[in-house]
Amino acid sequence: MKKKVTIGGIGSVLLGDDAIGPYVVGMLESGYRFDENVTVSDLGTPGLDLVAHLSGIDALILIDSVKNDAPPGTVTLYRKEDILRHGPAPVRMDPHSPALSESLLIAELAGEGPQEILLIGITGEQFEVGAGLSAAAEQATTQAVAQVLTELDHLGISYSKLRKTPYSAWWNPMAEAHPVSDRIAIATPVQP
Amino acid sequence: MSRTITIDPITRIEGHLRIDVEVENYAVSNAWASCTMWRGIETILRGRDPRDAWMFTQRFCGVCTTVHAMASVRAVEDALKLPIPANAQYIRNLILIAHALHDHIVHFYQLSALDWVDILEIPKADPAAASKLAESLSPWTRNSRNELKAAQDKVKAVAASGQLGIFQNGYWGHPAMRLSPEVNLLAFAHYVQALEYQRKALQVVGMLGSKTPHIQNLVVGGVANAIDLDNQSALGIDKLEQIRVLLAEVSDFINQVYLIDVCAVAAMYPEWFKIGSGVTNYLAVPDLPLDSNAGAYDLPGGVIMRGDIAGMQPFKTASDPVFRESVTEDVTHAYYQGEKPLRPWEGETEPQFTGWDGEKKYSWVKSPRYKGQPMQVGPLAQVLVGYAQGHPPTKKYANLALGQVSAIAKVNATPALMHSTLGRHAARAIRAAMLAELADKHWQLLVDNIAKGDLTVHNQPVFPFGEVEGVGTHEAPRGTLSHWIVIKGGKIANYQAVVPSTWNASPRDESGAHGPYEASLLHTPLARPEEPLEVLRTVHSFDPCMACACHTFDPSGRQIARVKVL
Numbered sequence: 001m002k003k004k005v006t007i008g009g010i011g012s013v014l015l016g017d018d019a020i021g022p023y024v025v026g027m028l029e030s031g032y033r034f035d036e037n038v039t040v041s042d043l044g045t046p047g048l049d050l051v052a053h054l055s056g057i058d059a060l061i062l063i064d065s066v067k068n069d070a071p072p073g074t075v076t077l078y079r080k081e082d083i084l085r086h087g088p089a090p091v092r093m094d095p096h097s098p099a100l101s102e103s104l105l106i107a108e109l110a111g112e113g114p115q116e117i118l119l120i121g122i123t124g125e126q127f128e129v130g131a132g133l134s135a136a137a138e139q140a141t142t143q144a145v146a147q148v149l150t151e152l153d154h155l156g157i158s159y160s161k162l163r164k165t166p167y168s169a170w171w172n173p174m175a176e177a178h179p180v181s182d183r184i185a186i187a188t189p190v191q192p
Numbered sequence: 193m194s195r196t197i198t199i200d201p202i203t204r205i206e207g208h209l210r211i212d213v214e215v216e217n218y219a220v221s222n223a224w225a226s227c228t229m230w231r232g233i234e235t236i237l238r239g240r241d242p243r244d245a246w247m248f249t250q251r252f253c254g255v256c257t258t259v260h261a262m263a264s265v266r267a268v269e270d271a272l273k274l275p276i277p278a279n280a281q282y283i284r285n286l287i288l289i290a291h292a293l294h295d296h297i298v299h300f301y302q303l304s305a306l307d308w309v310d311i312l313e314i315p316k317a318d319p320a321a322a323s324k325l326a327e328s329l330s331p332w333t334r335n336s337r338n339e340l341k342a343a344q345d346k347v348k349a350v351a352a353s354g355q356l357g358i359f360q361n362g363y364w365g366h367p368a369m370r371l372s373p374e375v376n377l378l379a380f381a382h383y384v385q386a387l388e389y390q391r392k393a394l395q396v397v398g399m400l401g402s403k404t405p406h407i408q409n410l411v412v413g414g415v416a417n418a419i420d421l422d423n424q425s426a427l428g429i430d431k432l433e434q435i436r437v438l439l440a441e442v443s444d445f446i447n448q449v450y451l452i453d454v455c456a457v458a459a460m461y462p463e464w465f466k467i468g469s470g471v472t473n474y475l476a477v478p479d480l481p482l483d484s485n486a487g488a489y490d491l492p493g494g495v496i497m498r499g500d501i502a503g504m505q506p507f508k509t510a511s512d513p514v515f516r517e518s519v520t521e522d523v524t525h526a527y528y529q530g531e532k533p534l535r536p537w538e539g540e541t542e543p544q545f546t547g548w549d550g551e552k553k554y555s556w557v558k559s560p561r562y563k564g565q566p567m568q569v570g571p572l573a574q575v576l577v578g579y580a581q582g583h584p585p586t587k588k589y590a591n592l593a594l595g596q597v598s599a600i601a602k603v604n605a606t607p608a609l610m611h612s613t614l615g616r617h618a619a620r621a622i623r624a625a626m627l628a629e630l631a632d633k634h635w636q637l638l639v640d641n642i643a644k645g646d647l648t649v650h651n652q653p654v655f656p657f658g659e660v661e662g663v664g665t666h667e668a669p670r671g672t673l674s675h676w677i678v679i680k681g682g683k684i685a686n687y688q689a690v691v692p693s694t695w696n697a698s699p700r701d702e703s704g705a706h707g708p709y710e711a712s713l714l715h716t717p718l719a720r721p722e723e724p725l726e727v728l729r730t731v732h733s734f735d736p737c738m739a740c741a742c743h744t745f746d747p748s749g750r751q752i753a754r755v756k757v758l
Contacts, residue, residue: 012254044406045253049254
């Protein structure tokens, strides 16, 4: 049986380097073709809703911005034990706060969490509204993509590279066209 | 002598809720709710194409993605006076219902049940007795002794490992915990089962929205779902049937488990029907439009002031002018510049951070007011407004729930008890049951409409050169959501979102009136102020969502929350 794998980008695309997870997912979706048993997903900032994406999978690869003492753009790998080392948040105040370890613990309790977990963390530099990725974070995206592919190799999952097309994120401040506008004809402003 | 308790999940989360309470003689004497980070996300929408706004607003919050997408397209459609094809209304309604069912289930089981359920009491339970009790309350087939024994073994294993995992930080053994071991066990077994049913509800969102957490099928003017009964990749017979089955399974869980658990837990804590009322002004907007012009709705809206249910004022439509003329935002105690309350269309978001000062400015949340009054929003507002209007599904499930509580607690539970912490939980379960029934109805409406040969899913938007303004409302899981847009020459000139948690978490206003969270905490008794479980019970009953949070993971284990008692 082939392993079921979810590759998820975590973060808010509106907040500077927090967009790095969804950005790397966008690069993977536009640049590679994966087996049917691989789900590639921009998970946004799901909080505890992450649990719903953990059921029935064997391996989880997450890409997220991290806060650590490394210089911006550093890629650090974390395994399950690193993530769970400090347990859940001491006070459940706002129940929707980011909840990676909480989600993993709940899935484990239900007996349905993934066995193998890799978090590819990229040290962020700025998290300003609407700022897009910093140069340091953008530079790290190629390395993050490579780490995802290495992990897939390790899991014995095959994939193929598509013809290189430059990836342009729809939330980029400079993005002009994106799929939604293409879906309907452009309405020209008319005189009332 | 009074002490101050601060509950503040610091670091990691960049925008979050902080509660400060003053405690005197083991009861809350004053309270402040604040949000600790400025977002200002709306500002990035200025100058953009209004047809794209929903893609961005969907990212305001990672948990409530769908609701912000929906309110946004509705705001643009309202500005353009653009009717929506009936199919699009039903598809949107089914997505909104499925999302809400998912959200309500998660809220009760994963996010708040452990305020009432003591996990460490579970090993003492007798699974056979728990099963017998459950079978006396519900026809649910997954309450057998074996199933409950398996759930108990899970807890025993976690407890024996010495590491409590997800249960590490509960206030176990707190004197305010009072369920029998058997009821604790039942609630926990359903906590685990709930994971399965909330996922089924999300699956429906994904099937209709083509993706979850971020749906892709919206367009201003309708939806982008291709309807073709014979085509498997389009919305056809197969997919519709799968959706029907999933919704029916979720409906069974809500009627046979969620609603019953809420009533059973509530009946064991009857004093919590007298705690936590606070602001008894309620606001709900009509939702689940039944036709393309949104002239009729399946969820009623209206306003109740000072708890006067009989004096409820209904909104006829989601674009009721009374609603739009009555909403203002006050910044007296919020970190923004500005002198007087403004309507959202004229809203400004110029930060003026001065640091937390309970007498002056202390929150990044503005104070939305309705005719100058603080309003409580959420399932409780919706249920009370529906009850006052004699809305049949509301009455049906509210009477069922109150009857169940009365029978178990041997009291006479009346709608007046709903102005409370437990009232908010009960109302959410009542709303879930009502929505599950309406899901079935809207599924049938969609299928019947398609069967008539109508395959239309969107109408073309046309933007005028001049300025137009619109409001998109949605009665979201946490309450009334409104997006306010000003469009000039086909581009966004201003955009403001007045979200449910802004109504409920708002700080005081210029008159000094408390916001709903703050008011609801006053006089709450605290058995152990250093473990303010009672404060969490009431705050959690609102289902707070300050999310819209930056999701940066902090692997260092730096303290990520604190309870500070001065």
